[in-house]
Amino acid sequence: MRKSMASNRLQPDVGFNFWMRWSNFQRRYAPYIFISPFFVLFLVFGLYPSLFSLYMSFQSWTPSDGWGRWKFVGLENYTFTFTDPMFWRSFWNTLWLGVFSGVPQHLIAIPLAFVIHMVLSRFKTFVTAVYFLPYITSSVAIALIFNTLFATHNGVINLVIAQLNTWPLLGALLPDQNINWFTSANIKYALAVVVVWQFTGWNTLLYLSAIQAIPKDLYEAAAVDGASRWQQFRYITLPLLRPMMFFAVSLTIIGNMQLFEQPFVLLNGGASTATPGGQTVTMYMYRTAFEWLEMGTAASIAWILFVFIGILTYLNNLAFGRAARGGD
Amino acid sequence: MVSPKRSSILGLLPRLGGYALLVLGGVLTIAPFYFMFVFATHQRSEIFGFPPPLWFGEHFWSNYQILLQKIPFWRAYWNTFYLAFMITITTLFFCSLAGFGFAMYNFRWREPLFAVVLATLLIPAILNLIPFYLLIYQIGWINTPKALWVPAMAGAVGIFMMRQYIVSAIPRELVDAARIDGCSEFQIYWRIVLPLVRPALGTLGLITFIGAWNKFADVNVIMRTQETKTLPVVLRTLQGATDVEWGAIMAGTALLVAPLLLVFALAARQLMEGLTSGAVKN
Structure with a gap:
């Protein structure tokens, strides 16, 4: 040229x-x-x-009908889903997991990031990297590993619990028998452990990067005024972390409401007897589409969840957002 | 009065407590990986025997043989690599190009268009799974890898990352000078911008490759035959059988996870900085 x-x-x-x-x-x-x-x-x-799934959610179609032979059914898919006890069970599971696999991530990650920042210098990257490892690992791999660790007989986790059971005080809180994690009542706890283990390091990294961006002289000035470590954490670190909390909590909400791979693998694709107690909305949606071949109903589930995630994000925005944007 | 010595010990306590906490957390984080590698070298009966194996055994080879026998292991490995490679290469090209477009030009609708890019990050991905499957079905791409990498060629995360980097790293005067020298706009991108954004390309490449390597939900619905499935999907199918060979599954899982652990060991700092840079600037 x-x-x-x-x-x-x-x-x-x-x-x-x-x-x-x-x-x-x-x-x-x-x-x-x-x-x-x-x-x-x-x-x-x-x-x-x-948009096509929005259209689909008002239609009835299953692959054996032949491509394009959609039948308009109005709100039938939505009324079916809203009156379906299995849907509400999976919705409850999702909410439960959202809270019990979400809140601990942040309750651990914030102090952990603060401790890493305060006590480490040379090994900071190394230690953070160790905590971060689960985040880069395939969710399927993680679920398969935990599937063996949660085994009822001689599973590593049950053996550790049995060991801790012999300790004074702590032992009183723990069950004496092996826990069968793969029951409808218990599977949620196993799932929460897996998710917390997988994503706490990611949140730690986010909070650590925010803590490192806080100017050092703020702490120095506070120390001169006689503030203890705890007071520095409470009155400097925590308030300045709010924008990052908003960001990290938003990601956790969006991610946790869509949990799929971990329950899908731990419940053996839905074949486990613990399925009712552990399957999430996305897993239920998947099974509605690909196991029961009700594409329209599955689309209505997707849109109900989409709107729900939108509402949660909005509420999170109300709670954190204004401060996060600096307009407290 | 507290003696100076005692106060220094007291001052040290929180620090020691901090170390203890970090070590405990680190052990809990590493333990599942450790057991994965250990179990990969044991038979099923040993894994669930008492006590469970805490050290490496000698059955890795037989586990590996079971894998080869039950699933097209290396085929799945190649499929996983091919998918991750295609997504990474195309993402690096299209995202840096779009990032350059957003960073270095003033044009009509720039801000709203960039807002659209960012807004797509908020769309929950898995909700599109079913209509996406139907679309792929309709255009006849079921069981073909392009069904998975073509839609992933220009993700919003990559565009955002590249735009941020180009804005901060490339002076506009340089672009203007190249234009006066007679470079076409694409030549400016190819000859001037691309060589200068190499660090960001490295980070984006790592993030993209890892994400693509670990893909599951969409691969699981698009790839219906054993020969086209990727490793995470095909390993999952081993679990469905009766008399599950957990030793073999752990061996396969270890072989799936190991390359990423290696990459992470070499580039942990770059990766972690890249992943958080967008979040911190916000």
């Missing part, structure tokens, strides 16, 4: 006009062309399926 421009300079004729026009054209439209792949892909593989 450079070459052609050089020759055009010598002969300003039709070619020159063409070059100028091309040059203007590509300069003007370049940014649009550069960003267009995202928008094309989003329209085709993101927005279109979303």
Whole structure:
């Protein structure tokens, strides 16, 4: 192209006009062309399926009907889902897991990040990396590993509990017999342990990066005024962490409301007897679509969950958001 | 009066408590990985015997043989790698290109369009699973890897990361100078910008590769035959059988996890900094 421009300079004729026009054209439209792949892909593989699933949620269709033979059923899918006890069970499971696998992540991660920041210097990256390992590991791999660790007879976790049971005080709180984790009543606790183990390191990393961004002289000034470590944490670190809390809690809400892989594997794809007590809404949606082949009903489940996540995000925004944006 | 010596011991206590806490947490974090590698070298009967194995055994090879016999193991390994590789390469290209577009040009609708990119991050991914499956079914891409990597070529996270990096790392004068020298807009991207954003490309490449390597939900519905499935999906199918060979599953899991542990060992700092940079700037 450079070459052609050089020759055009010598002969300003039709070619020159063409070059100028091309040059203007590509300069003007370049940014649009550069960003267009995202928008094309989003329209085709993101927005279109979303809208299509909204349409689907008012239709009845199962693959044996043949492609395109949708039947309009109005709100039937929604009324079915809202009166389906299995849906409400999975909804309850999701909420329970959302709280009991979500809250501990932050309750552990914030002090952990503070401790890492305060007591470590040389090994800071190493220690953070260790805590971060589960986050980069496949959820399926993690669920498979914990599947063996939670075994009822001679499972590592039950043996550790049996060991702790011989300790004074602590022993009184623990059951004397092996726990069968794979029952409807117990599977939730196992799932919560897995999720907390997997994502606490990620939150620790987020909070640590926010703590490191707090200016040192704030702590120094507080120390001069006689503030203890605890007071520094309570009155400097915690308030300044609020924007990051908002961000991290938002991610936890969106992630926890969609928990799929961990319950899917620990419940053996739905074949486990513990399925009713552990399956989440997304897993129930998956089974409605691919096991019972009710695509329309599955779409209605997806949209109900979508709206619910939207409401939770909005509430989180009300609780944290204003402070997070600095307009306290 | 507290003697100076005693107060220094008291001052040390919180620090020692901190260390103890960190070590305990670290052990709890590492333990499942350790047991994965240990169990990979034991038979099923040993894994659930008493006491459970705490040290490496000698059955890794037989577990590996079971794997080869029950699933197309290396085929699945290749599928996993191919998918992750294609997603990573295309993401690096399209996201840096779009990031450059958003960072270095003033054009109409720039801000609202960028807001749309960011808004897509809030859409819960798994909710699209069913219509996405139907779309892929409709266009006849079931059992083909492109059904999984084409839609993932230009993710919002990558565009956001690249835009942030280009804004901070590349002066506009440089772009203007290249333009005066006669570079076309694409040449500016290819010859000037791309070499300068290598650190960000490295980080984005790592994040993308790890995410793609671990993909499950969409692979699970799109890839219906054993030959096309990736390793996480095919390992999961081993669990459904009766008399589950947990030793073999752990061996497969270890082989799935090991490459990422290796990559992480080499680039942990870069990866962690990259993952949090967007969050901190917000």
